[in-house]
Amino acid sequence: NPMECDHNYFHDRETHGRNGAETIRVDGGRGHRWDAYTVIEHNLFVRCNGEGEIISIKSHHNTIRANTFRESFGAVTIRSGDYNRITGNFFLAFTEPMAFGARLHGLYNTVINNYMYGLERCIISSWGDTHIPYINPAQRAAMADEDNWKVHEARYRASYENTVAFNTMVQCGAAFTWFKRRLSRLDMRAPRHAGRAANLPPARWTVANNLVVNAQHFAVGFVSGEMGSGETVESVAEKDFHWSGNLIFRDQGEVDFGPGRAFATHQWQRIDPKLVPSQHRGVFRLSKASPAIDHAAGHFYDAGRDIEGQVRRGPKDVGADEYHPGSAGPLRPLTPQDVGPLSGAPPNVFVP
Structure with a gap:
């Protein structure tokens, strides 16, 4: 049955140094195969450092929206779904040096209208060892349970047809990182997987209308090795990606697009977006002089509101914030006063 998880305050979860210490996990049964339809919204996560996955999604058709992650190690991870x-x-990373944004494996997942500040890596994915198509409930019902489980068994599913659009990334280490992962360590942990190779690159992604400001390491990078451990740099490329409407700027020095990659104007435009600080620490918004205003490419009907809950007008603005003179929408970074049992009635707001 669908589940709602909202207006909770998760904080100060100590590092466990092992797998299975997520703050929230939405499982999909044996083989991670079920449609869960869980909504996780309006929650505050502060120093949730249990492991590298703050929220782990191992099922289909879930929504993670309008939450605030502060000083928390790890990422919101679509592990298999x-x-x-x-x-x-x-x-918002602030003092946490290993804060990440979203990590994607699987098919048809969307990361849209998010604001990321000071993260080590914003969007992460990796090569997969197995391509597993989405199997709808009717197809699953016709399969024997053992066959249903086996068809979903994989270490890392191939990452196809995902969309990353209208996100703002400020003062982060790397905006996009795709890893060509070594699997020998996982072979030792799960011998039944031995011999599988991570040879399926991410493919057919849409990367559109994202705003990247002052990425410290590289803006878009494809690297090989274990994430954060002995990684090496090599020239590997995406497959059949669609890039459009992205803006990038670095106020000191040249933008580093990663190993073996050259700047391409059809993928990114190098423009100062003229951001201004908001009343919220670490949050920058478009100024009235920003060239990101009315600069978005494509229609993207599912981006009808921005991160603050304000209506996007056509043509839309690039990044998570739609410029509205002199006003901010009802949504903002959450504080402890907004969540938990003493927060009062949930606010009646639109969600993007």
Whole structure:
């Protein structure tokens, strides 16, 4: 049955140094195969450092929206699932050096309208060892349970047909990182997987209308090795990606697009977006002089509101914030006063 998880205050979860210490996990049964339809919204996560996955999604058709992640190690991870949506969240690293944004495996997942500040890596994915198509409930019902489980068994599913659009990334280490992962360590942990190779690159992604400001390491990078451990740099490329409407700017020095990659104007435009600080720490918004205003490419009907809950007018603005003179929408980074049992009635707001 669908589940709602909202207006909770998760904080000060100590590092466990092992797998299985997520703050929230939405499982999909044996083989991670079920449609869960869980909504996780309006929650505050502060110093949730249990492991590298703050929220772990292992099922289909879930929504993670309008949450705030502060000083928390790890990422919101679609570990194995399709048709999931990460939208309208604030990711604020501040003092946490290993804060991440969203990590994607699987099919038809969407990351849209998120604001990311000071993260080590914003969007992460990796090569997969197995391509598993989405299997709808009718197809699953016709399969024997053992066959249903086996068809979903994989270490890392191939990452196809995902969309990353209308996100703002400020003062982060790397905006996009795709890893060509070594699997020998996982072979030792799960011998039944031995011999599988991570040779399926991410493919057919849409990367559109994202705003990247002052990425410290590289803006878009494809690297090989274990994430954060002995990674090496090599020239590997995406497959059949669609890039449009993205803006990038670095106020000191040249933008580093990663190993073996050259700047391409059809993928990114190098423009100062003229951001101004808001009343919220770490959050920058478009100024009235920003060239990001009315600069978005394509229609993107599912981006009808921005991260603050304000209506996007056509043509839309690039990034998570739609410029509205002199006003801010009802959504903002959450504080402890907004969540938990003493917060009062949930606010009546639109969600992006």
